[in-house]
Amino acid sequence: MDQRESFMSVVESPMNGVNLPGAREQGEQTIGRPLLDRKVSMRCRNVDVFYGDKQAIHDVSLDIGKHEVLAMIGPSGCGKSTFLRCLNRMNDTIDICRVEGSLQLDDEDIQDPGMDVELLRARVGMVFQKPNPFPKSIYENIAYGPRIHGLTRDKSELDEIVENALTRAGLWNEVKDRLDDVGTGLSGGQQQRLCIARAIAINPEVILMDEPCSALDPIATATVEELIDELRQRYTIVIVTHSMQQAARVSQRTAYFHMGRLVEVDRTDRIFTNPGHELTEAYITGRFG
Ligand code: ADP
Ligand code: MG
Numbered sequence: 001m002d003q004r005e006s007f008m009s010v011v012e013s014p015m016n017g018v019n020l021p022g023a024r025e026q027g028e029q030t031i032g033r034p035l036l037d038r039k040v041s042m043r044c045r046n047v048d049v050f051y052g053d054k055q056a057i058h059d060v061s062l063d064i065g066k067h068e069v070l071a072m073i074g075p076s077g078c079g080k081s082t083f084l085r086c087l088n089r090m091n092d093t094i095d096i097c098r099v100e101g102s103l104q105l106d107d108e109d110i111q112d113p114g115m116d117v118e119l120l121r122a123r124v125g126m127v128f129q130k131p132n133p134f135p136k137s138i139y140e141n142i143a144y145g146p147r148i149h150g151l152t153r154d155k156s157e158l159d160e161i162v163e164n165a166l167t168r169a170g171l172w173n174e175v176k177d178r179l180d181d182v183g184t185g186l187s188g189g190q191q192q193r194l195c196i197a198r199a200i201a202i203n204p205e206v207i208l209m210d211e212p213c214s215a216l217d218p219i220a221t222a223t224v225e226e227l228i229d230e231l232r233q234r235y236t237i238v239i240v241t242h243s244m245q246q247a248a249r250v251s252q253r254t255a256y257f258h259m260g261r262l263v264e265v266d267r268t269d270r271i272f273t274n275p276g277h278e279l280t281e282a283y284i285t286g287r288f289g
Contacts, residue, residue, distance in 0.1 A: 038065030041206060041236040042087060042124075047101035049082050049091065049260075056082045060101075060262045062255060064206070069228060069237045071247035071268065074257035075283065080240040083257070084208050087238065088124035089117050105205070122149055125199030129211040131191035133183035133198075138175050141183040141194055142166060145202040161201055168234075169197035170227050189220025193227065200235075207231065209239040213246065225250050244284060248272050256280040 042064040049057035057079045064070050064087075072080045082091065089110060091097040103110045110120055122145065133141050142162045145151075152158040162179070166172040171193045175186070183194050192212055199207055209228075213221040228237055228250045241247050247254050248268060255265035256279070264276045275281045 038068055040064070041066040041106065043102070043104040043107075044086070045102040047083070047086055047099065047103060049079070049086060049100075050098045051094070052096045056260050057086070058260045062262060062265060064236060064238060065253075066236055067232055067234070068253060069232050069239060069251040070265075071251035071254045072238065072240045072257060073242070073244060073247050073254060073283070074263075076242070078257040079260040080257055081210050082260075084210055084238060084240055087206065087208055088121045088126060089115075090121075090126065092117065119149075122202040123204055124206040124208060125202065125204035127192070127195050127199060127207065127209045127212050130215050131188060131195050133186070133191050133194050135182065135184055137180045138166075138183050138186070138194065139179040141198050142201045145198060149202050151202065165197040165201035166194075168200050168231070169193045170223065170230070171197055187220065189216050189223055192216060192220070192224055196224075196227065196231075200231075204235060206236040206238065209237065211240055211242060214242065221246075244272070256283065258283070 040063045044060060044062045044064075047057055047060045047062075048055060060083060072084065074080055082097075085091045086099050086103055087110075089099075091099050099111065105120070105124065109115070110124075134144065136144070139162055142165050143158050146158060146161050152161060163172060163176075166175060171190060174190060175181075175194075183191065186194060192215075196207070196212075213224050216224065225246065228239065231237060239247075239250065251268045253265060254268045254271040256263045256271060256275070256277070258279050263279050264271070266276060270276075271280060272284055275284060
């Protein structure tokens with residue numbers, strides 16, 4: 001078989017959990033354990049997602065380690081955003097979407113009907129592709145969450161939270177003299193850091209980012225990538241990216257998805273130099289995607 005034939009036979013064969021055809025070795029890394037020195041923040045087991053009758057995610061099991069940056073890559077439509085939205089129940093907002101399997105945050109079942117979803121989304125914050133500040137002042141963008149979550153007693157405490165969040169998002173010096181200006185008036189990169197600050201202000205454990213730099217220029221992208229690296233000290237970060245360079249720059253582990261399945265997850269340097277699966281190799285060498 002030439003390379004293309006062997007690749008097509010892989011694509012056309014039914015894929016089944018960790019025993020995907022085309023795996024070079026049946027290594028333990030196919031299940032996705034975090035690096036040995038990390039505790040598990042989120043544990044996902046046998047996750048299936050359906051949109052109506054159509055299954056978009058098939059039997060994904062994956063552990064996300066505390067204080068790691070985990071990148072999720074794969075061809076457009078392979079289910080990265082769908083899987084990411086499972087992690088803070090954002091799929092609940094899509095009527096036809098149904099999630100099955102087990103998803104835990106610090107050993108708590110996040111699918112539990114008794115789970116406080118608003119609180120969950122504070123603990124597992126989200127940053128989207130297109131920066132989406134509220135059409136309010138910079139200050140209010142940050143203050144809104146802590147206020148509705150009852151995190152402050154008075155104005156000076158709230159001021160402190162706002163300053164802290166903006167500082168940690170690397171934005172304070174750029175905006176401290178214009179906190180009353182409207183957030184949507186900032187540059188794209190600043191708006192995205194404002195959205196990150198907004199997530200930080202309500203004390204998340206995990207921050208989900210869905211292609212957070214795809215609307216940014218290269219300089220703003222570099223600023224956000226540096227920020228992601230700093231945030232790892234305090235937060236767990238899961239980032240979907242269509243840029244393999246970005247995954248290589250910011251993440252410690254990378255998960256490769258293909259047609260709704262997790263093909264492999266491994267240390268980022270290994271995924272990009274010595275992937276365990278033909279499908280991953282085809283993607284990283286640009287043969288599709
Ligand atoms: P990715 O983020 O990797 O590009 P998505 O998670 O957006 O992939 O999509 C995975 C699959 O689920 C695709 O086939 C897509 O068409 C389908 N899908 C995504 N969102 C919806 C939706 N709201 N309704 C129906 N199908 C959807
Ligand atoms: Mg997507």
